[in-house]
Amino acid sequence: MFDYQPSEQCLANKTILVTGAGDGIGKQASIHYAKYGATVILLGRTVAKLEQVYDEIVAAGHPEPAIVPLDMKGATQQNYQDMANTIIDQFGKLDGALLNASILGELTPFANIAKQIWDDVMQVNLNAQFYLAQALIPALQKSASSSLLFTTSGVGNKGRAYWGPYSISKFATEGMMQVIADEYDDSSIRCNAINPGATDTKMRQTAFPAEDKTKIATVEDIMPAYVYLMSDDSKDVNGQRIDAQPK
Ligand code: NAP
Numbered sequence: 001m002f003d004y005q006p007s008e009q010c011l012a013n014k015t016i017l018v019t020g021a022g023d024g025i026g027k028q029a030s031i032h033y034a035k036y037g038a039t040v041i042l043l044g045r046t047v048a049k050l051e052q053v054y055d056e057i058v059a060a061g062h063p064e065p066a067i068v069p070l071d072m073k074g075a076t077q078q079n080y081q082d083m084a085n086t087i088i089d090q091f092g093k094l095d096g097a098l099l100n101a102s103i104l105g106e107l108t109p110f111a112n113i114a115k116q117i118w119d120d121v122m123q124v125n126l127n128a129q130f131y132l133a134q135a136l137i138p139a140l141q142k143s144a145s146s147s148l149l150f151t152t153s154g155v156g157n158k159g160r161a162y163w164g165p166y167s168i169s170k171f172a173t174e175g176m177m178q179v180i181a182d183e184y185d186d187s188s189i190r191c192n193a194i195n196p197g198a199t200d201t202k203m204r205q206t207a208f209p210a211e212d213k214t215k216i217a218t219v220e221d222i223m224p225a226y227v228y229l230m231s232d233d234s235k236d237v238n239g240q241r242i243d244a245q246p247k
Contacts, residue, residue: 001217002225002244010231012037014143015091019072019132020101022049024201025151028219029098029226034062036227041087044101045071066090072101072128073120080128080135093142096230099129100151102169104203107162118165125169126176133180140189145235150177150193152241174241181239190238192229196222197245217245 016033020026021042027049030040034057042050042065050067057065068083087094105121106114133148140146155163156170174193181191198204198216205213225244228234 001221002228002242002246004224004228004233006036006224006227006231006233009037010227010233011096014038014095014230015041015087015093016096016098016230017041017043017068017087017094017136018098018100019043021053022046024203025196025199025219025222025226026098026100027053028223029100030065031057031060031062032223032227033096033098033230034065035060036231037063038096038230039063039091040065041068042066043068043070043083045069045073072124075128075131077131077135080131084135084139087136087139088142094136094139094146095143096147096149097132097136097140098149098151098226098230099132101128102151102166102203104206105165107166107207108164109162110164113164121165121169125166126172129173129176133176137180137184137189141187144188145232146189147230147234148180148189148191149229150174150191152177152193152195154195154197156193156195157241177241178239185238190235192234192237192240192242194225194229195241195243197243199244221245 016038018026018030021030022044033040044050047069102125105117150173152174153170155167156174177193200213222244
């Protein structure tokens with residue numbers, strides 16, 4: 001696993017937005033960020049799940065989070081702008097954004113990719129990342145040191161048969177990360193992409209239903225890289241694809 005031992009409260013006084021915060025990796029990252037002192041803005045489409053994460057964070061005595069219910073499939077660019085303005089009004093700045101929510105679509109031969117699946121995957125995995133990044137950069141610029149973190153995949157820099165729209169959306173996500181990282185190289189914003197590697201979540205179970213779950217990482221296992229990339233210890237890391245499970 002990624003070797004990083006965070007100091008207690010390494011994220012104190014930081015406000016961090018997490019998309020897809022109600023389940024899987026996003027849920028665990030939200031709880032970890034709060035544990036290390038951050039105020040977490042929980043964005044997701046299923047309010048009951050976000051409320052469960054909220055309750056867990058508050059019960060543990062961590063800083064009270066905020067909830068943003070938003071379905072990234074239907075959300076407009078204006079919805080993201082409004083959210084970013086609210087973040088600036090309420091918190092004054094944003095120190096981190098983990099753009100984590102994604103959908104798998106369907107694993108199918110390229111010739112059989114349905115237009116609707118293509119459109120949905122591109123909307124959630126790519127267009128929404130663009131709207132989010134563009135809307136959030138002004139809030140991130142108000143922090144002395146901020147981290148914009150996209151989420152990629154093992155198929156995000158090497159194409160794989162049958163992973164069509166998902167794989168292609170992750171390639172584009174890595175491209176967006178590199179463009180932003182280059183443009184903001186001399187600024188207080190750093191921009192990277194994290195590759196979680198095989199991790200036991202609903203998405204992984206959908207892609208590999210017959211897999212022995214005990215042989216892959218848990219969401220807990222991969223958290224050191226997620227915390228590192230939000231902490232000031234990574235402030236000089238920019239434009240990188242980081243493996244949460246280096247080989
Ligand atoms: P997951 O368990 O399926 O969780 C995805 C999260 O995204 C859920 O909270 C889900 O909300 C949310 N989401 C999906 N569509 C949304 C929408 N339209 N609007 C708002 N939120 C939406 O997946 P995961 O495995 O944790 O994946 C997290 C990230 O890691 C993804 O970017 C994925 O591509 C990447 N990744 C995962 C693995 C792995 O092995 N798990 C490997 C490589 C990359 P609901 O709970 O409401 O459905």
